[in-house]
Amino acid sequence: GEDVEQSLFLSVREGDSSVINCTYTDSSSTYLYWYKQEPGAGLQLLTYIFSNMDMKQDQRLTVLLNKKDKHLSLRIADTQTGDSAIYFCAESPSGNTPLVFGKGTRLSVIA
Amino acid sequence: DAGVIQSPRHEVTEMGQEVTLRCKPISGHNSLFWYRQTMMRGLELLIYFNNNVPIDDSGMPEDRFSAKMPNASFSTLKIQPSEPRDSAVYFCASSFSYTQYFGPGTRLTVL
Numbered sequence: 001g002e003d004v005e006q007s008l009f010l011s012v013r014e015g016d017s018s019v020i021n022c023t024y025t026d027s028s029s030t031y032l033y034w035y036k037q038e039p040g041a042g043l044q045l046l047t048y049i050f051s052n053m054d055m056k057q058d059q060r061l062t063v064l065l066n067k068k069d070k071h072l073s074l075r076i077a078d079t080q081t082g083d084s085a086i087y088f089c090a091e092s093p094s095g096n097t098p099l100v101f102g103k104g105t106r107l108s109v110i111a
Numbered sequence: 112d113a114g115v116i117q118s119p120r121h122e123v124t125e126m127g128q129e130v131t132l133r134c135k136p137i138s139g140h141n142s143l144f145w146y147r148q149t150m151m152r153g154l155e156l157l158i159y160f161n162n163n164v165p166i167d168d169s170g171m172p173e174d175r176f177s178a179k180m181p182n183a184s185f186s187t188l189k190i191q192p193s194e195p196r197d198s199a200v201y202f203c204a205s206s207f208s209y210t211q212y213f214g215p216g217t218r219l220t221v222l
Contacts, residue, residue, distance in 0.1 A: 101154040
């Protein structure tokens with residue numbers, strides 16, 4: 001079945017860039033997402049990318065997709081303490097279908 | 112828009128009791144998803160609906176779990192009888208096309 005893998009922890013200094021990586025196995029994944037979860041809160045959709053794209057930039061966020069290697073990354077520029085959270089990678093073969101999530105990467109930002 | 116609304120936000124109950132979780136999707140969204148989040152298993156799909164019709168309930172753990180969507184603006188997830196292993200955060204999400212928006216979740220504790 002589908003599987004999404006992420007490293008569990010990442011620690012960066014305030015002001016540095018953070019790069020969170022994700023790999024997936026389903027070659028039919030058409031939509032790939034990044035969600036952010038703060039303690040005690042729901043999942044906030046940060047950004048998404050279609051499989052026919054290589055890169056998407058949205059303010060401080062840059063998503064890179066290597067479809068050949070089934071590798072997705074999220075780069076956060078100028079990381080702030082408010083970026084400390086768990087970041088989930090998710091994939092879906094088509095719209096309006098369930099998401100398959102990774103286990104999440106806990107980002108800690110050190111002041 | 113108010114976003115996806117879930118109630119209650121927290122529920123503490125005793126083993127054997129019936130628990131009902133409620134969800135109001137974003138107006139105009141035609142798909143609704145119930146996910147469960149635990150430390151051990153991460154985020155898992157329980158069931159999802161398209162246009163109020165259940166499409167895939169293969170993630171529902173067992174017959175103790177049931178879900179309904181009587182109309183486009185309301186869904187319930189019921190556990191009867193509840194067990195301690197059902198303790199988790201239950202999320203409802205809704206979508207119109209390829210982006211899912213999550214509610215704040217219901218934290219369920221079964222003693």
